[in-house]
Amino acid sequence: MTGRAIMLQGTGSDVGKSLLVAGLCRIARRRGIDAAPFKPQNMSNNAAACPGGGEIGRAQALQARAAGLQPSTDMNPLLLKPEGNRRAQVVLNGKALRSEEAAAYMANRGSLLPIVIEAFDRLRSAHDLVIVEGAGSPAEVNLRKGDIANMGFARATDVPVVLVGDIDRGGIIASLVGTRAVIDTEDAEMIAGFAINRFRGDQALFEDGVRFIEDSTGWRNFGIVPWLACAARLPAEDAVVLGQAKPKDGAILIAVPMLSRISNFDDLDPLRAEPDVEVRFIPPGQPIPREADAVILAGTKSTLADLAMLRNEGWDYDIIAAWRTGAHIVGLCGGFQMLGNRIEDADAADGLAGTADGLGLFDMTTVMTRKKVVRPISGTTIADDDAVTGYEIHTGLSQGPALEKPFSRLEDGVLDGAVAAGGRLIGTYLHGVFASDAFRSRWLEKLRSGRSSTLNYEDGVDTALDELAEGLEEALDVDALLALAR
Known part of the structure; x- marks a missing residue:
């Protein structure tokens, strides 16, 4: 058995991908779907220890908790831990591999894609659904060659993508339409639609904006997520x-x-x-x-x-x-x-x-x-x-x-x-x-x-995850999102 998969990518860093994946993992659990999170490459000094040894990004540990799972190194096979001065420790399959200059890593990262896909395949063989989180943005076209975190991964594994934008930081129309303009045609074809995160105010006032994005990109809107207070009660990466x-x-x-x-x-x-x-x-x-x-x-x-x-x-x-x-x-x-x-x-x-x-x-x-x-x-x-x-x-x-x-x-x-x-x-x-x-x-x-x-701190985290799931159920077309997975 091979499970289905779907991927959330972002118009930039810190647009809320990690918490959206956590929320979708909790929704899947509440619906009785055996889901697991996955992030091909993460850059963070916030790490979690897995049972049996090995470390992954703490965001993936939270997502695993949302799905009712113990964290596993397969959920984040490649973790980069910045050491400053353009260097990072490379953690592969949970184990520290080496400390490397950024330029050297970027030149050779493509060689790690088969190892990343092996971890992804192990997850897909063990679960009905894998919810994948990208890193940074696919619009960083200067980093596209050798990419293993966004479109490089999505195309190698044929996983459909939903693009997430953060309206709270401003420029949401330009962020989404601009992404479509700068990425190549084959990458754009992997994107099935978009979702808008952290909306404040009257959504009716943004209807024309949504139509403009849809008309300009050819992508459908999967929903607008309001500013959810429960997100502040969950660990930030x-x-x-x-x-x-x-x-x-x-x-x-x-x-x-x-x-x-x-x-x-x-x-x-x-x-x-x-x-x-x-x-x-x-x-x-x-x-x-x-x-x-x-x-x-x-x-x-x-x-x-x-x-x-x-x-x-x-x-x-x-x-x-x-x-x-x-x-x-x-x-x-x-x-x-x-x-x-x-x-x-x-x-x-x-x-x-x-x-x-x-x-x-x-x-x-x-x-x-x-x-x-x-x-x-x-x-x-x-x-x-x-x-x-x-x-x-x-x-x-x-x-x-x-x-x-x-x-x-x-x-x-x-x-x-x-x-x-x-x-x-x-x-x-x-x-x-x-x-x-x-x-x-x-x-x-x-x-x-x-x-x-x-x-009771731990109970509070689980309550916040449930509230996050409920908020996303109301804001997103979750049925359509899950139906995308293949």
Whole structure:
């Protein structure tokens, strides 16, 4: 048996493809259709660990959850993790393959298409429907040669395409009609129609616009998706969203420096969902506010490079000042490594070769190695026996006296992280730890008495996925979309 497939491509990045695929996966599940998500090539430092090992983009992990599946490396066979300076780590079938210059990767990426198609074929043989997400835009004609993420993939596998445009950013008519104008005829023939995302206001006022797009392109309209509030409660893949939170008066203030290679920043989503918490991402050029109740150093794709950036911004002084004046400090993965005495990476295993002093809050040294730990894992906190669930994706081995007071005991008996000053200083390799409700509630209570949480974060994600599916059912001609699949 070979399952059917359909593909969503976009007029650009961040037009909402990832969440639309997630919503369609949830719709399929609610209709009793065995569907799976797929993205041929993803570029993101937000990664998820799969059962049995291997990593994929977190967007595909969310889509798998929407479909009622465990994440699999077949869902995103090629993941590019930017390391800065026009380099990225190439992750193939879940395993880190090499670090490569952008120009070298672009010159040779076509050779990876057969491997990508093999993963796609495995999914199609196991599921009734595969919903494929493109990357960037097919209108990037300068990148068309050797493409394996958009039309290169669609034509090689004969998967029909629906083109998604974001009206909220403006220029939607030009984006859709312009795409038709610049792509070649054979690529255009793969596109069966379009959908418009993030519409605000009266759709009747846009009817002439829709007719113009249809007449100019020859494509049909599959629907106009309104601005859905539930989307804000789902993990975002792109760092472009990090500066969009609004201040909350009287809330617990948690400051997060926006490191240039920040990764897995959805670790902060459970805190952002708290009604009495403001998570403020601090952009370059701004100091960490002195009134912050806590500072969290998130994960990073290159610890040494982002440690240098942190120092260039003067954030190291801000963090030490926050620590000395009573703020709580948390380091997650690479952020944990930065809180130690020293980081050594002789072989550029984490993106940049060299040695540098850390912030010195933990008495430990981290040595980077080419061995990469990738696994979902659970455990309990040492201090309070709170259950914590998350995943590890990291290189480096940390050693030193600080680890004699670990943060958690993992289910395999391994001791993780470090704690000091009665829990005011925490470091852990466990991504996703704040999604564990009991731990998050207890930590918030320590920040400010009387502010413990009653939020069930994981249930909230599933509720948001259901609301997303319901919104798409109302906005799109879902029956026609699914009938396209072949």
